[in-house]
Amino acid sequence: MSNASPHTTIQSQFNQHQAWCLAFAKRLTALAEWLEKNTLADSVAYAEVNRLRYQLSSQQVMVAVIAEFSRGKSELINALFFANYGKRIMPAGAGRTTMCPAEMSWNPALPVGIRLLPIETRKEKISLAHWRVRPESWVSFAFDTQDPEAMAQTISKVGEVQRVSVQEATRLGFWLPDGPNGERNFDNPVPDRLGQVEVPVWRHACINIPHPLLKQGLVILDTPGLNAVGVEPDLTMALLGQAQATLFVLGADTGVTKSDLDLWREHLNHAGATHIPRYAVLNKIDTLWDDLKTPAEVITELEKQCQSTAQLLSIGRQSVVAVSAQKGLLAKIKNDAELLARSGLPELEALLGSHLVMQRQTIIQQNCMSGMRHLQNAAARKLEQRYQSVAQHIKELQTLAGQNAQESQVMQDRLTDERQAVERAATAFTSLKDLCVAGAARALIPLSALAMQAHKQSVEQALQGGLLGVGMRAGYEKSFDRLQLAMQKSQGLLTQLHAELVQKTQTINTRHGFALAIAPSPLLTQFADTLRDIRLAYLQHLTLGNRWRWMSKDYSQRIGQTLHEQVQSVVDAVRGEVERWAKNTELLLTTELAERQHNLAKREASIAQANDAPKSMAERLSALDAELEAIRTQGKQLVALARD
Numbered sequence: 001m002s003n004a005s006p007h008t009t010i011q012s013q014f015n016q017h018q019a020w021c022l023a024f025a026k027r028l029t030a031l032a033e034w035l036e037k038n039t040l041a042d043s044v045a046y047a048e049v050n051r052l053r054y055q056l057s058s059q060q061v062m063v064a065v066i067a068e069f070s071r072g073k074s075e076l077i078n079a080l081f082f083a084n085y086g087k088r089i090m091p092a093g094a095g096r097t098t099m100c101p102a103e104m105s106w107n108p109a110l111p112v113g114i115r116l117l118p119i120e121t122r123k124e125k126i127s128l129a130h131w132r133v134r135p136e137s138w139v140s141f142a143f144d145t146q147d148p149e150a151m152a153q154t155i156s157k158v159g160e161v162q163r164v165s166v167q168e169a170t171r172l173g174f175w176l177p178d179g180p181n182g183e184r185n186f187d188n189p190v191p192d193r194l195g196q197v198e199v200p201v202w203r204h205a206c207i208n209i210p211h212p213l214l215k216q217g218l219v220i221l222d223t224p225g226l227n228a229v230g231v232e233p234d235l236t237m238a239l240l241g242q243a244q245a246t247l248f249v250l251g252a253d254t255g256v257t258k259s260d261l262d263l264w265r266e267h268l269n270h271a272g273a274t275h276i277p278r279y280a281v282l283n284k285i286d287t288l289w290d291d292l293k294t295p296a297e298v299i300t301e302l303e304k305q306c307q308s309t310a311q312l313l314s315i316g317r318q319s320v321v322a323v324s325a326q327k328g329l330l331a332k333i334k335n336d337a338e339l340l341a342r343s344g345l346p347e348l349e350a351l352l353g354s355h356l357v358m359q360r361q362t363i364i365q366q367n368c369m370s371g372m373r374h375l376q377n378a379a380a381r382k383l384e385q386r387y388q389s390v391a392q393h394i395k396e397l398q399t400l401a402g403q404n405a406q407e408s409q410v411m412q413d414r415l416t417d418e419r420q421a422v423e424r425a426a427t428a429f430t431s432l433k434d435l436c437v438a439g440a441a442r443a444l445i446p447l448s449a450l451a452m453q454a455h456k457q458s459v460e461q462a463l464q465g466g467l468l469g470v471g472m473r474a475g476y477e478k479s480f481d482r483l484q485l486a487m488q489k490s491q492g493l494l495t496q497l498h499a500e501l502v503q504k505t506q507t508i509n510t511r512h513g514f515a516l517a518i519a520p521s522p523l524l525t526q527f528a529d530t531l532r533d534i535r536l537a538y539l540q541h542l543t544l545g546n547r548w549r550w551m552s553k554d555y556s557q558r559i560g561q562t563l564h565e566q567v568q569s570v571v572d573a574v575r576g577e578v579e580r581w582a583k584n585t586e587l588l589l590t591t592e593l594a595e596r597q598h599n600l601a602k603r604e605a606s607i608a609q610a611n612d613a614p615k616s617m618a619e620r621l622s623a624l625d626a627e628l629e630a631i632r633t634q635g636k637q638l639v640a641l642a643r644d
């Protein structure tokens with residue numbers, strides 16, 4: 001990737017983003033150290049700093065490459081990401097070279113190499129997500145990145161096939177029964193003379209490579225064609241939905257074919273996928289290069305094809321990029337700048353790179369910036385409390401210095417009052433904490449395990465019917481309506497809880513002189529949006545030409561399982577968010593009270609001492625003045641740390 005302009009490569013954009021993350025992590029560290037040094041760090045702050053650090057380091061972005069076979073997906077991946085190895089890493093060639101989905105990423109905890117999940121695992125009704133956490137079920141092959149030849153050889157296992165009987169193919173989900181009226185199912189592979197059909201050896205591949213982009217959190221998903229995409233609901237419904245961008249590859253030599261359109265409509269153009277940025281890549285433009293035509297004529301022809309592609313797919317012209325993956329790869333390996341420019345690859349890289357980086361930055365900005373602000377606000381509040389306490393302390397000592405017995409008594413009384421008030425406040429704090437924890441638990445009841453089980457069952461029931469009947473579809477819609485209603489109920493309970501907490505803290509603030517501020521309760525909108533996307537994605541899948549697949553009970557069970565896991569993970573995320581908020585609120589209350597008690601004890605001790613040794617009074621007052629000044633400085637430093 002050495003010869004492309006430094007502004008256009010995905011690598012350079014990722015590097016910029018990495019620099020941004022590092023700068024942010026530095027600021028976070030500076031803030032954490034400063035909080036620690038100024039004794040403003042508490043367990044809430046520690047937990048928050050760790051959470052932000054983890055988010056900065058673990059943020060992954062996935063690009064999925066989808067197309068019918070032989071459109072050049074694997075070649076495109078080679079050209080975009082692996083040209084630095086000087087040869088093809090993903091097998092690309094005539095025929096079906098990729099038989100199973102292959103994910104490329106980097107996990108330093110695992111050896112460099114490929115892990116493959118045997119196709120036989122499809123006989124068990126367990127989703128891919130579950131197989132992922134069972135390393136013993138995968139077959140691993142190590143390779144050495146210094147030896148691209150051997151590496152490519154090992155990776156070519158993604159194309160392995162075997163011949164099995166129709167019976168076995170049925171068990172694996174590659175052969176679907178004939179229709180109820182004996183109609184032949186033309187989606188099935190053609191058996192050979194021995195009555196056997198070809199099926200993949202592997203179900204899924206994970207390739208672990210310490211490639212610079214992958215090290216920075218990029219995950220690339222290479223997929224086999226329509227048939228394989230269709231049989232694996234985990235892939236179509238779960239994995240593709242997680243992608244931050246999808247590249248839909250078409251061949252300039254074939255144009256947009258019927259099976260291209262089927263794939264596009266069924267898996268990428270449904271209502272649940274609209275939030276995923278989709279680019280159409282018109283590949284193999286070198287087949288249009290023609291020495292007998294002028295360059296202008298070639299460009300005109302290409303433009304026409306891009307426009308008609310955009311129209312056929314109902315997307316904007318700007319989402320269609322014309323490239324030659326093959327020539328781009330060649331140009332990068334041979335360091336041929338002219339050919340590289342002509343291949344169109346740099347445009348695609350620029351588009352994809354800026355897009356992915358933007359997505360990551362938005363996610364990080366949303367999470368990390370607000371987390372950092374939260375830390376700063378908490379520290380500022382603490383400083384304010386300290387300031388008030390020291391100011392009060394100074395007043396008290398000044399009164400003592402005046403040697404006015406009456407005033408001293410008033411002050412002693414006030415201190416006693418305050419001690420009592422803080423003790424009373426402690427009880428109020430405890431009941432506030434109880435309210436928060438119990439309220440959060442109550443808000444989650446509509447999304448309880450029991451409710452989720454009921455949702456799973458009613459969806460499964462609907463799926464059993466193949467969803468072709470109106471009643472079945474209504475059953476599906478109804479179960480999601482119920483779930484969405486449950487989410488709304490939870491949101492309502494949370495809002496109510498927050499209002500109650502705010503009201504009670506206001507009472508504590510006015511009655512006991514605190515400055516408590518309760519963080520807003522979590523908004524569940526984004527989770528509700530994800531649920532809606534899942535609902536729409538499956539619905540689209542169910543209503544489109546999948547009739548044959550739905551005849552198979554096996555298939556509907558599989559898809560039911562995947563759907564349930566996806567829904568469950570959204571609900572788990574809601575639970576995590578609500579529990580985190582409740583925990584933080586509880587911790588905030590604990591630390592504020594502790595700080596107040598600590599400050600009060602300091603003043604009490606100081607005054608007792610003043611009574612015993614009145615001479616040092618002036619000294620102590622000036623020490624307190626210095627403390628006040630120090631807090632002012634800390635306040636200024638905190639403001640400065642908050643600036644970018």
Ligand SMILES: Nc1nc2c(ncn2[C@@H]2O[C@H](COP(=O)(O)OP(=O)(O)O)[C@@H](O)[C@H]2O)c(=O)[nH]1
Pocket residue numbers: 067068069070071072073074075076091092093094095096097098283284285286287323324325326327
């Ligand atoms: N002429 C030409 N052929 C290409 C290009 N990209 C891929 N191919 C060829 O198309 C065939 C299929 O490519 P491959 O990457 O395996 O397709 P996949 O099945 O979509 O992964 C191979 O023979 C490639 O060499 C290209 O840009 N131009």
Ligand SMILES: [Mg+2]
Pocket residue numbers: 073074075091092097098222223
């Ligand atoms: Mg391929």
